[in-house]
Amino acid sequence: MTLPAVLVVVALLVGIGLYGALSQQSFVMLMMGLELMMNGVLLAAVGLWSFAAGGIPKGQLLVIVVLAVMALEMAIGFALVVAVYRERQADTTEALETLRG
Amino acid sequence: MTAVDVFFYLLSAIAVVAGWRVFRTDSMVRASFFLLTSFLTVGGIALLLAAPYLGAAVLFMMAVEMMVMALFMVMFMMNPAGLNPMNMVHQSRFAIGAGVVAGVSLAVLALVVRFPRHPVEPSADLISRLGHELLGDSMLIFESAGVAIVATMVCTVVLSSASGRYGNATSGSRPPGLEPGGEPAGRRPDSDDDADGGDDE
Numbered sequence: 579m580t581l582p583a584v585l586v587v588v589a590l591l592v593g594i595g596l597y598g599a600l601s602q603q604s605f606v607m608l609m610m611g612l613e614l615m616m617n618g619v620l621l622a623a624v625g626l627w628s629f630a631a632g633g634i635p636k637g638q639l640l641v642i643v644v645l646a647v648m649a650l651e652m653a654i655g656f657a658l659v660v661a662v663y664r665e666r667q668a669d670t671t672e673a674l675e676t677l678r679g
Numbered sequence: 680m681t682a683v684d685v686f687f688y689l690l691s692a693i694a695v696v697a698g699w700r701v702f703r704t705d706s707m708v709r710a711s712f713f714l715l716t717s718f719l720t721v722g723g724i725a726l727l728l729a730a731p732y733l734g735a736a737v738l739f740m741m742a743v744e745m746m747v748m749a750l751f752m753v754m755f756m757m758n759p760a761g762l763n764p765m766n767m768v769h770q771s772r773f774a775i776g777a778g779v780v781a782g783v784s785l786a787v788l789a790l791v792v793r794f795p796r797h798p799v800e801p802s803a804d805l806i807s808r809l810g811h812e813l814l815g816d817s818m819l820i821f822e823s824a825g826v827a828i829v830a831t832m833v834c835t836v837v838l839s840s841a842s843g844r845y846g847n848a849t850s851g852s853r854p855p856g857l858e859p860g861g862e863p864a865g866r867r868p869d870s871d872d873d874a875d876g877g878d879d880e
Contacts, residue, residue: 579687579727581794582789582790582794584724584728585785585788585789586786586790587694587724588785588789589781589784589785589786590695590782590786591695591717592781592785593778593779593781593783594701594702594782596774596778596782597702597774597775597777597778598701598774598778600770600778601768601769601774602702602767603769604707604755604767606748606751606752607702607767610701610711610714611702613714614714614717617694617698617717617721620725620737621724624724624725624728624730624733626794627728627730628730629794629796629799630798631797632797632798633800633805635805635809635811635812635817638730638733638809638812639809639813641730641733642733642813642824643820643824645736645737645740646824646827646828648744649740649744649828652747652748653831653832654831654834654835654838656747656751656835657838657839658838659751659755660839661839663755667864667865670757670767671769675859
């Protein structure tokens with residue numbers, strides 16, 4: 579287990595997540611792509627903390643902030659999805675091609 | 680190759696394959712459980728990387744978060760029960776290209792860049808040091824995260840509440856048509872007889 583090996587896994591996760599976020603039509607699936615990219619970011623932060631930063635406590639703090647951001651992103655995202663569905667009865671990105679209020 | 684290496688490669692393979700299956704399954708609920716698998720294996724890798732607190736936090740947090748995700752998946756499911764093959768992608772070629780470019784370039788960077796070598800010593804009291812950091816020098820950052828969570832809770836309630844300060848949230852809304860510019864397909868709250876709504880939702 580080396581740092582480059584961990585970062586290659588991170589690269590794969592971010593690549594797959596980017597594909598999902600760009601290709602999915604459904605809002606909730608799009609958010610799963612974002613979550614998968616955040617998953618990779620989390621792993622990159624833990625790997626760099628463990629191999630290159632000598633285990634300083636601030637590195638763990640950064641990971642905790644990433645975890646909080648993941649949870650907040652999902653909460654706000656689902657609230658927006660519910661609000662959009664209530665307003666337009668739309669759950670895919672194609673249904674929101676025109677930005678009418 | 681030590682046992683830790685074997686576990687690491689096993690967990691990494693599961694994480695990547697589960698992440699890929701998220702977008703290749705026919706049911707959105709199954710997709711959320713694949714994402715949960717990916718998160719759990721990343722939590723396991725964090726445990727292997729001498730981060731016991733963070734690994735356990737990821738495991739517990741993601742288990743709950745993905746359960747909530749699965750509930751929303753049921754609400755917005757495009758293909759109930761996953762009985763039909765599901766094709767719900769757009770700009771597929773562009774997305775594949777962007778994903779491949781991002782993944783390959785990041786992997787090349789990971790293999791080419793020389794990172795500093797300063798590994799964590801496993802005998803150090805890492806969790807205790809994290810606790811002192813959280814409630815010591817970095818307390819402001821930690822508390823800011825808490826305030827951000829409170830703000831998010833307020834935002835979520837405001838965004839998802841049906842009625843707001845200026846009346847019903849659905850006032851003036853218009854569902855999209857079946858084809859672009861077509862007749863609205865679905866309930867139009869403005870044309871309802873009872874302005875209060877609450878009949879078919």
